[in-house]
Amino acid sequence: SQKIEQNSEALNIQEGKTATLTCNYTNYSPAYLQWYRQDPGRGPVFLLLIRENEKEKRKERLKVTFDTTLKQSLFHITASQPADSATYLCAFNNAGNMLTFGGGTRLMVKP
Amino acid sequence: DTAVSQTPKYLVTQMGNDKSIKCEQNLGHDTMYWYKQDSKKFLKIMFSYNNKELIINETVPNRFSPKSPDKAHLNLHINSLELGDSAVYFCASSRGRFGANVLTFGAGSRLTVL
Numbered sequence: 001s002q003k004i005e006q007n008s009e010a011l012n013i014q015e016g017k018t019a020t021l022t023c024n025y026t027n028y029s030p031a032y033l034q035w036y037r038q039d040p041g042r043g044p045v046f047l048l049l050i051r052e053n054e055k056e057k058r059k060e061r062l063k064v065t066f067d068t069t070l071k072q073s074l075f076h077i078t079a080s081q082p083a084d085s086a087t088y089l090c091a092f093n094n095a096g097n098m099l100t101f102g103g104g105t106r107l108m109v110k111p
Numbered sequence: 112d113t114a115v116s117q118t119p120k121y122l123v124t125q126m127g128n129d130k131s132i133k134c135e136q137n138l139g140h141d142t143m144y145w146y147k148q149d150s151k152k153f154l155k156i157m158f159s160y161n162n163k164e165l166i167i168n169e170t171v172p173n174r175f176s177p178k179s180p181d182k183a184h185l186n187l188h189i190n191s192l193e194l195g196d197s198a199v200y201f202c203a204s205s206r207g208r209f210g211a212n213v214l215t216f217g218a219g220s221r222l223t224v225l
Contacts (some may be wrong), residue, residue, distance in 0.1 A: 008151075032211050043115075043201050043216030044154070051211070087152065095210045098144075098167055101154040 002028035006090060006102040014110055019080045021105045023073040023090035028100075030092035033066055033073050038087045038104065047088075048075075080109045114138050117202045117217035124192060125225055131188045132220045134202030140215070142166075142208045143185040145177060146201040148219070154201070160185055161208050192224045 004025045013019050023033070031052050036044035050057045050066045050073070057064045063076040077084050087104040117134040124130055136143060144167075145157040159167035160179040174190045189196060199219045205212040 034213065036214075041219070043203070043218050044214070046213045046215070049211060049213060089154065091154075093209060097209055098156050098159060099214065100156075101146075103151060103153045 002026070002100060004028075004090065004092060004100055004102040006088075006105045008103055008105070010106040010108055012108045012110065013080055015081060017080055019077040019084065019107055019109065021075040021088050021090075021107065023075070023102055025071050025092060028071075028092065029068070029094075031094045033064070033090060033092045034099065035062075035064055035073075035075050036089045036091065036101075038089060044089055077107075080107075082109050082111050085109050113217075115202055115204055115215050115217040117200075117220050119220060120218060121221050121223075123223045123225065126192055126194060128192050129188070129190045130192060130222070131186055132200055132202075132222075133184070133186045134217060135184050136202075136204040136215070137183065138204055138206075138215060140204035140206050141182060142205045142212070143179065143182070144203040144205075144214065145185065145187050146203060146216075148199045148201060150198075158185075158187075159208065166208060189222075192222075194224050197222055197224045 034049045035047045038044040048064045065074045087106045089104040091099040091101040093099045115136045142161045144159045146154045158177040163179045179185045202217040203214040
């Protein structure tokens with residue numbers, strides 16, 4: 001069955017550094033991949049969507065890559081700030097089915 | 112002005128009780144969803160409605176019954192609550208279904224079954 005994996009261990013980085021989060025998938029060929037941010041006690045909030053024919057997408061300090069050969073997406077936050085601390089979820093789907101979410105990776109940015 | 116609102120935010124109840132969670136969206140979206148987030152933070156789709164029509168019904172016990180009176184509302188009723196039902200339930204909506212549609216989530220309803 002299709003599977004989407006994110007590192008369940010928290011990622012701790014220093015303020016100002018680039019945070020890189022990984023999302024791997026198996027037994028699937030998604031056409032779309034999305035990244036969401038979730039803060040404690042809140043619902044996920046959409047950040048970026050990337051299509052299978054796009055290698056990279058940027059939005060301000062955020063960058064997402066999509067490598068269909070490696071079956072992997074990388075999510076980068078440059079010049080990270082303590083306010084970026086949250087859990088980041090990746091999700092994928094095709095034109096005909098629902099989003100499947102990964103378990104999320106918690107990011108802690110220390111001042 | 113909250114886009115997707117769900118009530119109640121917290122619900123504590125005894126095993127065997129019946130409870131409901133309500134959800135409303137003011138975004139004009141056609142599709143609404145219920146997701147369950149367990150203690151390991153996995154978000155699992157439970158149901159999806161498109162213009163009041165049920166389009167997704169994942170493997171969920173039939174003690175869970177969604178109801179969509181109109182496309183702006185999707186309620187979740189749970190009968191005979193069990194300990195394993197304890198989780199955070201998220202309502203979400205999107206403009207269309209599947210594909211490149213982005214989800215807008217509510218703040219979640221934390222259900223605790225004692």
